[in-house]
Structures are given as C-alpha cells and as structure tokens.
Amino acid sequence: MSKRFRTFCAVAMALILPGVAGAESLADYFPMESGMTWTYGDSFHVVQVGGMMKSLPPIYIVDYMGQKRYFIKQDGGKVLEWGDGKTRLLYDFGAKVGTSWKIEPLGDGSEILDGTVVTVASVSEGVSTPYGDFKGCVHLSMRPRDGLADAGFTDMWFAPGVGLVKWSEIWIGGVRSYALTGFSVRIETARLKAELTMDRQAYSPGDSAFIRYRLTNASRETLKLMFRSGQRYDFILEGARGKVWQWSDGRFFTMALGAQDLAPGDSVVVREAFVAPKGDAEAGETYVLTGFMAVMPDEPGAVAREETEVQVKFTVGRTGRPPDSSSGSQTALIKGDFDRDGRVGFTDFFMFADAFGTANPAFDLDSDGGVGFSDFFLFVDAFGMRQ
Numbered sequence: 001m002s003k004r005f006r007t008f009c010a011v012a013m014a015l016i017l018p019g020v021a022g023a024e025s026l027a028d029y030f031p032m033e034s035g036m037t038w039t040y041g042d043s044f045h046v047v048q049v050g051g052m053m054k055s056l057p058p059i060y061i062v063d064y065m066g067q068k069r070y071f072i073k074q075d076g077g078k079v080l081e082w083g084d085g086k087t088r089l090l091y092d093f094g095a096k097v098g099t100s101w102k103i104e105p106l107g108d109g110s111e112i113l114d115g116t117v118v119t120v121a122s123v124s125e126g127v128s129t130p131y132g133d134f135k136g137c138v139h140l141s142m143r144p145r146d147g148l149a150d151a152g153f154t155d156m157w158f159a160p161g162v163g164l165v166k167w168s169e170i171w172i173g174g175v176r177s178y179a180l181t182g183f184s185v186r187i188e189t190a191r192l193k194a195e196l197t198m199d200r201q202a203y204s205p206g207d208s209a210f211i212r213y214r215l216t217n218a219s220r221e222t223l224k225l226m227f228r229s230g231q232r233y234d235f236i237l238e239g240a241r242g243k244v245w246q247w248s249d250g251r252f253f254t255m256a257l258g259a260q261d262l263a264p265g266d267s268v269v270v271r272e273a274f275v276a277p278k279g280d281a282e283a284g285e286t287y288v289l290t291g292f293m294a295v296m297p298d299e300p301g302a303v304a305r306e307e308t309e310v311q312v313k314f315t316v317g318r319t320g321r322p323p324d325s326s327s328g329s330q331t332a333l334i335k336g337d338f339d340r341d342g343r344v345g346f347t348d349f350f351m352f353a354d355a356f357g358t359a360n361p362a363f364d365l366d367s368d369g370g371v372g373f374s375d376f377f378l379f380v381d382a383f384g385m386r387q
Contacts, residue, residue, distance in 0.1 A: 029093070029138060029158045038163065039182035047164075051190075053306040061306065081106065095120050115145025127157045127166050129179035134159035191219035192303065194310035196291045199340060202284075202315045203276035208362035210340055211235065211274075213291040215308050216267040223262045225303050226296040230254035233270050236290045237277070244277050244287070248294075250358075262303075268293070271339045271351055273362035276316045284317030335365055336382035343386040344379070352379055 038047045050068070053059040059082055060071045070082040077093030088104045095101070097120050105114040122139040134157075142154040152171025159165045168177040192215060199210040213233065217223050230253035237245040262268065270291075277287070293308040336344040338351045355363040355371050365375040 029160055029163065037182070037184045038180060040178045041181055045178060051306065053309055059306075083107075091118070097121070097123055112144070117143045117145075119143070121155070125157060127159065127179075129165050129181070131165070131180040131183060134162065134165055136160055137165065190307070191221075191223065192216065192307045193218045194291075194308050196289065196310045196312045198289070198312060198314055200314070202317070205276055205278040205316055206361070207276040207316075209274055209276050209314070210338065210362070211272050211289065211291070212339070213270040213272075213310070214267050215262075215293060217262045217264050220264050222264065223303050224301065225260045225262060225268075225293060226299045227258040227260070227294060228296050229294075230256065230258065231294045232258075232260075233268075234292060234294050235272060235274075237274065237287055238290070239277065239285060239287045245274055247272060247274070271347060273338060273351070273355075273360065275361055278316075284315050286313055286315050288313055336379045336385070338363065344382045344384060349379070349383070352376070 034049055034051050036049045039045065040047075048063050050061040050063040052061065053070075057072050057074070060073070062069050062071060071090070072080040072082050072087060074080065077091075077095075078089060079091040079093070080087040081090050083106045086106055088106055089101060090103060092099070092101060100117050100119040103113050103116045103118065105111065119141045120138070121141045123136075125137045125139045127134045127137045137157040137159050140156045140158070142156070144152065152169050154167060154169045156167040157165055162180070162183055165180040166178065168175065195212075195214045195216075197212050200207075203209055213235070231248060231251075233247075235245075235247040236243060260268075288311055290309060290311045292305055292310070293303070295303055295305050295308065297305065336348055336352070338348045352363055352371075352375075356376070357371060359370050361367075363371045363375065365378040368374065
C-alpha cells in the first residue's frame, strides 16, 4: 500500500470521525463511538475509532491502516487535526457547496497533505457500494498543492448515519477506487476509571487548593503501568493565558525504568496541593487542572497516558471570605492535615516530605516563606491528632 494512498485515507477519515458531539448534521454523517469499525475491501483497509482523550476540548484517537492520528471537533462542524501541540483545519462541515479551504502544514511542510485544497462538491449525491446503496451523500474533492500533481486527485463520499462510504483517486499511476464492504459497532467499556477532585470549586487568590487523583482498574485483567523514570504522575494547571503551574517543574527524578501492576479493582491514589493563582480576582477566572500518570508512550500492551488523563475546572476570584491561613489547612481545622481526612497521619507525612525544601505555602506551617525543619517540627507535634 503506497504512502500516497494511506495519506489520503487519513484525510478522509479525519474529516468525519470527530463529529458526534458537534452540530447535528455532522453527527448524522458520521456517528462516532469507541470501537466502531469500517472495512473497505480487505484487512489492510480497516479503520477503527480507538477512543478519546479526556481533555478540553476532547481529542479523538483514530487508528487506521497501521497509523494513529488525533482530531479535535469545534462548534459549527469544524474538525482539526492535532499533532506536536499544533492544530490545523481539515474539515468544515458547515461550509456550503463550492466552499474550499487549504490544509496547512503541521510539521516542516513536507507531508503530502500540506497545501491540499478541499472543496465541497455536493451534499446530495447517491452512491452504490457492496455494503449497500446510499442517498444524500456529501461529496468532497481534494486537489494537491501546486507542483505535486503526481500526488493525484481524490474524491470522497460520506453517507448519513454511516460516514465515508467511497473514495476514488486519480494519480500518475492510474485510477483506484475503494468502497465500503463492512460497518460494525462494538461499544467498549473503558478498562480504567480516572477521577480528579478538589476540596472546593472556588478559591480566593493565595488559597491552598488540595487535590486527589484516583486511577482504578475497572477491567477483569491486571494492567501494567510502565515508567521511564522515577516520576509516576503529574498535574498541569492552565488558565486563559496558558500554563501557570506544573507539579513536576523543578523536581528531580531517578532515571530508571519502572513498572507497576494494577490488579482488577485496585487503585492508585495521589494527593497533592498547590496555591491558587492570582488571576482576575475581581471578575473571577476559570482554570483547568489536568492530572495523569506519567507512563511511557506507545508501550505495547501497557496503559497509555490518554487512558489515565482527567480534568477538572475551578474558579479563582473574590469568594467573600479571606484567603486560607499560611498553614494551608485552616478548613481542615488541624494543622498538618493536608489531605483533610480528619487526622494527621502517614499520608500527610508523605505529602509534606514531597514538599520539603520548596516554597509551597500549603505546607509552610510557620509562614517563613519556605518548607523546612521548623515546619517539620510543627508537623511532628501534630502527628496523630484527630479532628
């Protein structure tokens, strides 16, 4: 199978797969669920919806022809391709007949799709395939960028309720056409359940925010988490102006591979804390906190990062009360009860030990601007206390 063929197949599927939660017309032309499979003639031409990253906005994972690509849907029927932290417009389902757009480069501009022009040729054509006959199909025409005529011209047809049912390619080697021969739906239950909770939904600037992340094996098999270093997890805080905090920044980890088995029903639980940023204190500002396990990417058979990723939103503004005390545990009533479970125990100790040597005010019990031995002695005095 040629690279040219695989690439044009990629665009065809990219244009339609992310549509389920967008405008009604987009969902109608390709209802998407994890496990949906499209077959076009043989085992080499199979496309499957692999899943979805729990991000804002969601990033859909599509596996096809031995490749993996990531797509984002937007309001109004637009579909973007995501890669290396950048996005590009692939499809605008809200466009009228005759509307055209260019596929911009994601990388260095050498990809065959870069500069390709996509045009809406029709929204009411009929198509016959081995799988069945379809009416009211959307017809897209693709023209390669100037100077790349040998890449060929591709036409694609999408049927309501099914998706891509046919495409044909005219290139320097001749004409090739592929039609839908099989379409199946296999709804798969996620094998992992990721949860991220915070002690409040609204904070004042300077408040201590306490978070808990839990990853549970919801399957019937033992799952393996593979790590490239001593880092096991991470948290990233983002606002309107981008990233404002990341748990792993400034930390050092042992450079050694590691693994952890997660038996059915077992969980990994992480508790951390950070200081609510200043933001727009008067109007209030919304932030997004992302938590995930720092597992190795693309490790065969092991848990992938996107399976562990989860997000939560909260606001920072004037909440009508003063900020937390410098101990970061005023609402927990006991100084040193960092996880707010009503007692000062070993979980609090491990959280304190992780923050030792930093300037995190959530653990600065004596308010001297750093987490040091004086804070440690205060913590020891409180160890074992209950609310």
